Amino acid sequence: MQSTPDHVNAVIEVLVSTLGIEDQASTIDASTPLFGELPELDSLGVVELASALEDRFDIEVADDDVTGEVFETVGNLADFVASKQLSGTS
Numbered sequence: 001m002q003s004t005p006d007h008v009n010a011v012i013e014v015l016v017s018t019l020g021i022e023d024q025a026s027t028i029d030a031s032t033p034l035f036g037e038l039p040e041l042d043s044l045g046v047v048e049l050a051s052a053l054e055d056r057f058d059i060e061v062a063d064d065d066v067t068g069e070v071f072e073t074v075g076n077l078a079d080f081v082a083s084k085q086l087s088g089t090s
Helices: 005-019 022-027 043-057 074-087
Strands: none
Touching: 005 022, 005 043, 005 074, 043 074
């Protein structure tokens, strides 16, 4: 499912607060790369981010969901969240 601007903004809020990158918030948008581009998004950061997304959006992020494609960009992550909400996978 294609995410809405609201999904993208909400994912950015979760990303910024979870990773403590408030100083970068104004430069993050849907096209911002995640894996390999944000040093804060290491293996522990991914676990913390997945947990924060679960809490914020009332979804379940399974281990199999954590892929390079889903975490490639903010937009991909927002699309993933939107599809999880639509399918009611919680």
